[in-house]
Amino acid sequence: MNGHGKSPLVITGFMGSGKTSTGKAVARRLGCDFIDMDAAIEKAEGMSIPKIFEMHGEAYFRTLESELCSRLAARENLVISTGGGVFVNPTNREHFKAALVVCLDADSREIYKRLRDDRRRPLLTTDDPYQSIVELMDARHSAYSHVEWHLDTNGKTVDEVADEIVGRLKADAWPA
Ligand code: S3P
Numbered sequence: 771m772n773g774h775g776k777s778p779l780v781i782t783g784f785m786g787s788g789k790t791s792t793g794k795a796v797a798r799r800l801g802c803d804f805i806d807m808d809a810a811i812e813k814a815e816g817m818s819i820p821k822i823f824e825m826h827g828e829a830y831f832r833t834l835e836s837e838l839c840s841r842l843a844a845r846e847n848l849v850i851s852t853g854g855g856v857f858v859n860p861t862n863r864e865h866f867k868a869a870l871v872v873c874l875d876a877d878s879r880e881i882y883k884r885l886r887d888d889r890r891r892p893l894l895t896t897d898d899p900y901q902s903i904v905e906l907m908d909a910r911h912s913a914y915s916h917v918e919w920h921l922d923t924n925g926k927t928v929d930e931v932a933d934e935i936v937g938r939l940k941a942d943a944w945p946a
Contacts, residue, residue, distance in 0.1 A: 776945045778848040780866050781935075783874035783914070784907055785854040785891050786881040788923055788931060792874060793851035795932035802945065806851045807838055819853075823892040832859065839865040847945040855893075858913040870944055872935060873917040878904050880924050 779802075781793045790806050797804035808819055811834050815822055822831050835856055842850055843865040850869075856862050857873070876884070882900045885891065896902045914920075919938075923931050 776846060777868040777870070778842060778845055778850050778866075779935075779939065779944065780850045780852060780869045780871045781874065782852045782857050782871060782917065783854065783923075784876065784881060784910065785894065785903075786884040786888075787854070787874035787876050788884075788928055789851040789854075789874060791928045792923075792931050792935070793849050795928055796935050796939075797849040799932060799936050800849070800939070800945070802847050802849050803845075804849045804851075805842060807835065807842075807856065808851075808853045810838060811835065811853075818890065820890060820892050820895070828892075835859075836862055836865075843869065854910075857917065858910055863913075863916055870919075870939075870942070871917050872919045872921055873914050874923050874931065875914075875920050876923045878907055881907075 779796065781789045781796070783789055790808075793806065794804055796802075811822070811831070812818055815834070817825070819831070822834075832855070835853060836859060839852075839856065839862045842848070857871075878900070881903050885894060885899070885903075889895065893906060894902050921931065921934060
């Protein structure tokens with residue numbers, strides 16, 4: 771790098787893997803800016819994610835996500851938490867090619883435990899949310915496998931996961 775900074779740290783993974791809370795904790799530890807993609811989209815659209823899905827459909831939301839990826843990819847010294855579907859789209863993966871990406875992993879039972887009472891995920895607002903988690907995880911497995919750095923979050927606190935990430939970043943001298 772040129773010594774003025776590094777392309778973003780991107781935190782991705784399935785819904786409920788802890789991307790937002792971990793991203794905030796990592797950014798705080800590093801003194802970097804933080805952006806949560808879902809929150810940024812909700813703010814720009816002036817409505818919640820479930821409302822965007824309801825009013826405009828999923829395809830519209832995916833377009834907003836891709837546009838945001840392309841805008842954020844060039845930013846330096848920034849921690850980004852993606853929505854769980856961002857890395858499914860090869861174009862988005864391409865946008866973040868120069869970024870340092872970490873994928874947070876958790877098994878389906880742990881995800882279910884974390885999201886059981888959550889009503890903010892339209893893709894899990896189904897008759898059988900556990901089955902939806904299993905199926906969607908299976909469908910996304912190959913997309914997430916494009917990410918080199920995977921971190922197991924099962925049974926770990928946000929602080930433990932953030933410490934692991936920061937430890938690895940320090941070893942990589944991120945940001946410059
Ligand atoms: C989605 C995940 C959500 C949100 C939207 C779609 C997905 O974000 O972007 O509901 O496709 O996995 P979280 O992963 O933060 O829940």
